[in-house]
Each structure stands twice: as C-alpha cells, then as structure tokens.
Amino acid sequence: MLDGHLVVDRGVFRLDVRLRVAAGEVVALLGPNGAGKTTALRALAGLQPLTAGYLALDGVDLDRPDRRHLVGPEHRRIGVVFQEYLLFPHLSALDNVAFGPRRQGLDKRAARARAADWLDRVGLAGYADRRPRRLSGGQAQRVALARALAVEPTLLLLDEPLAALDARTRLDTRTQLHRHLAAHPGATVLVTHDPLDALALADRLVIVEDGRVVQDGDPATVTTRPRTDYVARLVGLNLYRGEATGRQVRLGPGLVLGTADRVTGDAFVVFPPTAVTLLPEHPGGDVPHAWPATLTGVQRHGDHLRVELSGPVETVADVTPATAARLRLAPGQQLWVVVDPAATRAYPATPPA
Template sequence: MTTDTDPSLDAHLVVDQGTFRLDLTLRVAPGEVVALLGPNGAGKTTALRTLAGLAALTAGHVTLGGTDLDRPERRVWVPTERRPIGVVFQDYLLFPHLSALDNVAFGPRRHGVDRRAAREQAAGWLDRMGLADHARRKPRQLSGGQAQRVALARALAVDPALLLLDEPLAALDARTRLDTRAELQRHLGDHTGATLLVTHDPLDALVLADRLIIVEDGRVVQEGDAATITARPRTDYVARLVGLNLYRGAANGLTVLVGGTFPLATAEQHHGDVFVAFPPSAVALYPKRPDGSPRNTWPATISGIQRHGDNLRVQLDGPVGVAADITPLAAAHLHLVPGQAVWATVKATETRVYPCSG
C-alpha cells in the first residue's frame, strides 16, 4: 500500500478532447506493475501521453515521488525530457541511425552522463537483456523481440521512477510474444520504480501486472488483482475479457430476473440488484427441449459460429443473448448453422451471483 511519502505515482488525469473526457485516478507503488486495460477509444493512450508529458492535463495532477509534474491549477508543467520517466512505445521508436548500444546510451547522455560512461552503462543493460553480441547492430538488423528488449533497456537505463509500457508486445508474432513476455516479466520484477502497462491484451495484463485497472469511456469501471477481476466482472467488456456471460438483474432468493422478463434459477440466495455470470462452457445445446433434472432452459436462435481454441463458440439470440462453447463433434451431431433454432440450458449450480455494489 502506498503512502504520501512513497516515491510513487499519484495522478488524477482529467483531459478534455472535444466530446470525450478522460477522468482517471491512478496510484502506483514503487516496484508495482499496474495494467491499464480497456477497449479502443477508452482513453488508455491519452492517459499514457499525459503521464509522459506529451499532452497536457485540463485539470487534476501528475505527481511522482512527491513532486508535481503537471498541475494546471498551479500552472506547474515539467516538460517530457525533464521527467524521470522511461517509455517503451508500441513500435519501439528506436533511432534508426544509431546502433543498439547508442540507442540505450542516449538516455544517460541526455541526463548529463559523459559519452564513455553512458556507453558503459548501455553495454551493461544490453548484457542484462542478453544482447551483448548485438550492441553494434542498427535497429533494422534486429528481430522484433530484440528491438523490444533494446527499447526496454533504453527506457530503464535512466533509472526511471515511472516506466510506461505502451502495448509493448503488440508488434510481435505469437511465438516471439510468448518468449518476450517471459523476459519482460523477469525485467519488470527487477525494476524498483513504478510501472504502468497500457494494453488491450488480457493475457499480457494477467501475466505481467500485480493489479489491473479497467477503463471504459474515459473512466475506471473496475480495479483489483487478477483473481478479483476474473471472479467478479462488472461490465460486458470485462466479462468478454475473462470469457464469461454476464447479466445484471433483480434477485429474489434463488431466482434472478434478467432483462426484466427472464427468470434465471441460481444456487445462491440473494436479494436486490445483482450480477449473474457463467462460462460459455456451462451452456448446453439441444435440438429440442430437453427433459431431466431442473435447469434453466430456453429457446434460442444461432446468430453466429466461430472457432474458439479447440472448440466452437456459438452466439445465441433469445430471451437472453448468450455464448456457448461446444466441441466440433457436438456441433456436427447437432448440424449447427446460423439461423437454426435450438434449446439452451444452464444448470443453476453453474451460475455465480454477486451484488452490483461493493
């Protein structure tokens, strides 16, 4: 937990851009990695730019280590080059005319370190990144994973109080991404400053971050560790992110009225406004109404079928819209096609119910 004396990030970012307003509070402790997650247009990039000093706040503040970097009401503004912040951009933005060594040495040189000492520091960072043999190579001679590590070394070489990572793995292919994610996790574990990871990839966030902040339409909609976020999503975006069907409804004992009309049986007693969630794997499909044990059963129409890992994800319209995951063999037996009428079922014991507040 941070305190007012911690050398950490304490920011209230208020930025007006036409009809869009970012209004976001961020606190990141030393050594902590926080992921800022959200759909396109949520305000993630705007937040990163204001922290880096590439855009100004409309109101609020950016305070790092107890020092104000941007506070409009006091007319405080510290330019980008004077902020103790390292940035790894999505496309890395390495200087194409400089070697890997001189790219990394650039930061220390800008901070007044002489050329020889800066290059010695850079060589040490490249060695830590496993790139000592690539010191003389230009960016065009590096692979995507190597370029990413050079960019990270360049950002860390200035010993930043805050490290900003803007979609750092997005430009990599799947195999390189896997290896580089593991490398990045190790280096972030050694970083003593605060780290903010901006990403749209839930796996990057879950693997790399200690805490997740979900933003939609410029505001925080959910915050917590991975277990909390995945167990209790609070918006459709977060539910899709963690692979759950999510509904809001009114609970009365063991029943939740969803959409004002559809009663969903649950296994937990609740009253009042609640969320009810269940995984697509909990949804079973039948060509006609099934008999048997009591369960939630309703008619539905297939609106789409997509491959999802080893299974097929079937989108269903009906009293409640729902996603179902079934095996290709089951789909073949059911002869599933878009527009087809089916029956969907979910056992009450497969549902998870929790209050909308708290």
C-alpha cells in the same frame, strides 16, 4: 509512488481517470479502442498536458493545471517503451541505450558503461554495435526496454510493448519482460488491449471505457467478477444483471438463473460458455434456468465450437464438434438453452467501497 487524477478534454472526448501505482507495482490499463488508454499514457509521459486534475510522482507535482505548473517530458524521471519502439535509426544499440543517461548528465564513458550493462541484462551483450535495422523485432523490443530502464526511472510506461511481435517471439519476450518488471523498483504502467499480456505481466488491472475507470482490481477478481460487457467478453464469460434472491437471479419475466452463490438485491451473474447445454426442444418439467434461443453464428474455438445465440438474453455456448453434428447446428435454428447452476456465479452489482 504515482498519484494522479488525469483529466484531459479533447473535443467531444473527455478522459477522467484516477490512478495510483505503488513502487514496484505493475498496473495494466485495459480497454477497447478509443477508451482513452493512450491519452492517459501520453498525459503520464508529459506529452499531453492535463486540462484539470493533477499528477504527482513520489510526492513531486508534475502537472497541476490549477497552478499552471507543468514539468516537461525531458525532466520527468520516466522511461517509455513505445509501441513501435522508436529507436534512433542512426545509432547503435549501445548508443540508443546510452542516450538517456547522457541526457541526464553522465559523461560518454559512464553512459556507455551503463548501456552495456543493460544490454547484458536483456541478453543482447553481443549486439551492442548493431543498428536498429539489423535487429529482429524481439531484439528491438529489448533494446527499447533497456533504453527506458537505463535512465533509472521512477515510473516506467509501456505502450503495447509486445503488439509488433509475432506469436512465438511474443511468448518468449513476454517471459523476459515479466522478469525485468519484477526486478524494477519503480512503478510501472502497461497499456495494452491484449488480456494475456495484462494477466501475465500485471499485479493489478484498471479497465477504462469511454474515458472512465469501470473496474479496478487484481487479475483474479477482475476475470472472475467482470462488471461490464467488455470485460466479460475479454475473459470469455456470459454476463447479465438482475435481481437476486438467495441462490436465484431473476433476469426478466420468466427468466431465472440458479447460482452457486447466495446474494440478495441488484446483482451480476456470470457463467462460462461451457456451462451451457443446447437442446433441440424444451427439456420438460419446471426448468426456470432454460430459455428459447435462435442460433446466430458458429465459430471454431480451440477444440470446441463457439455458438452465438439471441433470445431473451444474448448467450455464448461452447459445444463439441460431435454435439454440433448431432444438433445439425445452422444459423437461424431454434434451440433451447439450459445453464448449469453449479457453474454460475453471482455477486453484488455495487462494488465494495
């Protein structure tokens, strides 16, 4: 069990994150660049001392600034897979993996036997004698993972472990990594900016922005009930905040969204870009969930076109190429946005305690 309140002051930036990870649980730290993810990982690894707060692993204090107690990185039961892997270039794959066990006191024969076992587990039994320069990116990643797990860590830290791989290798390696993480009995913290990596590998997502946790929950909850614009963009949803009454959320004067949920009070409301219909003129009649907008950009998005619109609220819509051709979409064009209430969800802005 990892239990920590990570407080790090770095000039104008302050990290202040509470983090608990159970044994066998995989938690992904997600956030934009500069949010504090890497600072948090360095603090967990012992490479960045805390300014305040505390860090404990299985009830043993690792960092307590108030008591001037700090356990060095080499004495922590922690395995780390760095973004660039940082394999020792002069050592073979086998000796890279054996390095940690040797540091823990195992004799050379026992350490190499454990390393050989781990190389076999990650599918690299035939690559034991190869040095890092003769390994592909995916193979180097697996050696780095084997090296981290060979020390039998209570906590495993992964820093953007798939970022250096090409798309095809990344897909295969992600599948293999998921299998190894599922078998790891200790706690795991994964730092990533890629939502696909987080959703595929993690049991829980912790969203960090500006050094603070802004959302914490299982992937299904976080992706369907985002609480910040960053998270909404990450999962491809339009997100607004307004005042809810029953099945309607008022976003501003004359701007009301119908929803599939019944909520009262301060609320978030979300809908996917596919819930938006674009019209060249007002749909007619009393349609409160329609508003005028100006087209600001169009990008290809899979089989559709993603349309960015400004207006009373900024909106993103997905339309087919046929619809785009019929509307003759172009930057600066005036359109009407209509949102399907059946595809719109609302939930309280204050998260449950």
